[in-house]
Amino acid sequence: MPLHYIYLIVAVAAETIGTTALQASNQFTRAGPTVVVVLAYGVAFYCLGIALKHIPVGIAYALWSGLGIVLIALIGFSIFGQTLDAAAIVGLALIIAGIIVIQLFSDTATH
Numbered sequence: 001m002p003l004h005y006i007y008l009i010v011a012v013a014a015e016t017i018g019t020t021a022l023q024a025s026n027q028f029t030r031a032g033p034t035v036v037v038v039l040a041y042g043v044a045f046y047c048l049g050i051a052l053k054h055i056p057v058g059i060a061y062a063l064w065s066g067l068g069i070v071l072i073a074l075i076g077f078s079i080f081g082q083t084l085d086a087a088a089i090v091g092l093a094l095i096i097a098g099i100i101v102i103q104l105f106s107d108t109a110t111h
Contacts, residue, residue: 004054007047012064014044016071023080056108063102066095
């Protein structure tokens with residue numbers, strides 16, 4: 001796997017950690033999760049910036065945000081007890097399908 005995709009994966013993971021901590025920070029009233037939010041988003045944007053040296057911004061952002069949305073929805077469901085109705089599940093499936101289409105068929109995505 002090319003190194004720039006490793007950076008993108010780390011960016012997605014860091015963004016997911018940061019957003020999970022954002023929910024746990026209770027609107028920035030809890031210090032520990034608030035520190036995690038700031039650090040995780042810093043790592044996420046740094047790694048995304050490095051990935052953008054080799055991946056077009058539209059493709060990188062589509063992958064970063066799409067994967068983040070799906071992961072956060074799953075974390076919200078499993079950790080925070082948030083519900084997903086049928087429309088949300090279909091929408092998440094479409095996001096995953098879009099990511100797959102970009103990776104398999106787009107000439108702008110670096111393979």
